[in-house]
Amino acid sequence: MSGHGTPTPMISHRADPLAGVAKVPGDKSISHRSLILGAMAVGETRISGLLEGEDVLDTAKAMQAFGAEVINHGGGKWSVFGVGVGGFAEPDNVIDCGNSGTGVRLIMGTMATSPISVTFTGDASLNKRPMARVTDPLALFGAQAVGRSGGRLPMTIVGAADPVPVRYVVPVPSAQVKSAVLLAGLNAPGQTVVIEKEATRDHTERMLEGFGAEITTEETEEGRVITLTGRPELKPQVIAVPRDPSSAAFPVCAALITPGSDVLVPGIGLNPTRAGLFTTLREMGADLTYENERVEGGEPVADLRARYSPSMQGIEVPPERAASMIDEYPVLSVVASFARGETMMAGVKELRVKESDRIDAMARGLRANGVAVREGDDWWAVMGLGPEGVPGGGTCESFLDHRIAMSFMVMGMAAQNPVSVDDGGPIATSFPIFEPLMTALGAKFTHA
Ligand SMILES: O=C(O)C1=C[C@@H](OP(=O)(O)O)[C@@H](O)[C@H](O)C1
Numbered sequence: 311m312s313g314h315g316t317p318t319p320m321i322s323h324r325a326d327p328l329a330g331v332a333k334v335p336g337d338k339s340i341s342h343r344s345l346i347l348g349a350m351a352v353g354e355t356r357i358s359g360l361l362e363g364e365d366v367l368d369t370a371k372a373m374q375a376f377g378a379e380v381i382n383h384g385g386g387k388w389s390v391f392g393v394g395v396g397g398f399a400e401p402d403n404v405i406d407c408g409n410s411g412t413g414v415r416l417i418m419g420t421m422a423t424s425p426i427s428v429t430f431t432g433d434a435s436l437n438k439r440p441m442a443r444v445t446d447p448l449a450l451f452g453a454q455a456v457g458r459s460g461g462r463l464p465m466t467i468v469g470a471a472d473p474v475p476v477r478y479v480v481p482v483p484s485a486q487v488k489s490a491v492l493l494a495g496l497n498a499p500g501q502t503v504v505i506e507k508e509a510t511r512d513h514t515e516r517m518l519e520g521f522g523a524e525i526t527t528e529e530t531e532e533g534r535v536i537t538l539t540g541r542p543e544l545k546p547q548v549i550a551v552p553r554d555p556s557s558a559a560f561p562v563c564a565a566l567i568t569p570g571s572d573v574l575v576p577g578i579g580l581n582p583t584r585a586g587l588f589t590t591l592r593e594m595g596a597d598l599t600y601e602n603e604r605v606e607g608g609e610p611v612a613d614l615r616a617r618y619s620p621s622m623q624g625i626e627v628p629p630e631r632a633a634s635m636i637d638e639y640p641v642l643s644v645v646a647s648f649a650r651g652e653t654m655m656a657g658v659k660e661l662r663v664k665e666s667d668r669i670d671a672m673a674r675g676l677r678a679n680g681v682a683v684r685e686g687d688d689w690w691a692v693m694g695l696g697p698e699g700v701p702g703g704g705t706c707e708s709f710l711d712h713r714i715a716m717s718f719m720v721m722g723m724a725a726q727n728p729v730s731v732d733d734g735g736p737i738a739t740s741f742p743i744f745e746p747l748m749t750a751l752g753a754k755f756t757h758a
């Protein structure tokens with residue numbers, strides 16, 4: 311759980327050339343899903359490379375509270391002994407998902423079609439985030455939700471005793487909403503259909519298939535139509551979690567803006583629903599190459615090589631790419647500050663309901679470091695100052711948001727003056743080894 315402790319201020323100083331191999335931790339989205347689907351299978355699911363960040367550890371605790379046995383063997387190796395679809399027990403206590411939107415929304419979906427009542431809470435950031443986007447479709451299955459005003463946590467979900475399957479068109483581009491509906495559909499008899507107009511990360515679909523569920527995806531005029539047959543017996547799996555492209559973004563972007571850098575980030579999942587940042591950086595003129603491209607565990611994987619790129623240009627990021635890089639806009643805006651010309655990012659309203667309002671949080675911090683930003687409700691634009699042109703010297707609020715804290719730490723590596731954040735604590739939610747990993751490459755952080 312983040313956000314409960316004393317703030318940890320961090321300062322990032324101009325770095326020497328970054329060099330070396332950056333082995334980033336396992337994918338956060340796949341890690342949550344491995345634990346949840348493992349808990350719904352019958353028998354032992356073995357997971358290696360699990361992300362041991364606070365968000366995922368909170369999901370592991372939750373799965374235990376529902377009756378699954380979760381064992382940490384050390385070194386990223388875990389086992390989950392599942393209770394089967396429909397086998398969730400009612401937890402004795404409140405489920406605290408800490409800082410994690412993915413954790414709480416997926417778990418709400420998973421329990422919503424079982425006859426149990428569960429109260430969910432989170433930290434100060436999560437308790438501000440909208441939950442109606444998930445509880446609205448869960449109500450169609452027969453579940454009831456009572457929370458704070460505005461559909462906020464803490465919130466109790468009374469699961470449906472007699473669930474019915476659902477056909478649901480997801481109104482916002484959100485893999486969390488899509489996944490919550492699919493996970494609820496697992497314990498509803500018959501076919502649950504989810505339709506998304508814009509493709510979002512498809513790990514839930516891929517993994518459900520891997521666990522033996524009957525699931526199909528069709529591209530139609532209406533969008534992607536995903537059909538799941540309820541009440542399967544999920545078969546336990548052996549899962550090797552690929553390294554997280556959203557974490558890889560930080561050493562990659564740091565190398566692109568820090569003079570003289572050459573960094574290799576091996577084994578990164580390049581599922582097309584996740585790789586939008588890397589496409590965008592290449593369009594900007596980044597020296598970013600994919601080496602040793604291969605397929606691992608059904609996902610495309612490559613080693614990313616990022617070298618200092620002093621001639622990057624600002625671009626218009628296509629709005630239809632937003633879902634495939636939604637968590638990467640904060641660090642992209644840092645790279646954009648070191649490019650020449652403006653980078654326009656549109657179709658990104660979802661950034662306003664993440665761990666923080668990420669447009670607002672980044673705009674404030676960028677301006678505090680001498681970078682001009684224009685913004686509207688669902689777009690923002692960053693005026694690049696060129697490779698050596700960012701003054702830095704600002705102190706930024708991280709608003710309990712790991713990606714904001716890490717983005718400004720990256721900015722400090724190449725700005726003229728050190729960049730500070732008021733609290734680096736939230737970094738542990740998704741990238742607990744961020745500081746030692748970046749320091750080993752050549753970053754210079756101090757703690758005020
Ligand atoms: O399904 C997932 O694992 C995630 C989906 C995205 O959220 P939304 O579904 O709210 O877009 C993303 O921001 C989050 O970090 C992880």
Ligand SMILES: C=C(OP(=O)(O)O)C(=O)O
Pocket residue numbers: 409410411412413637664665713740
């Ligand atoms: C948005 C994020 O996570 P979540 O929604 O799971 O809190 C993120 O990791 O950037």
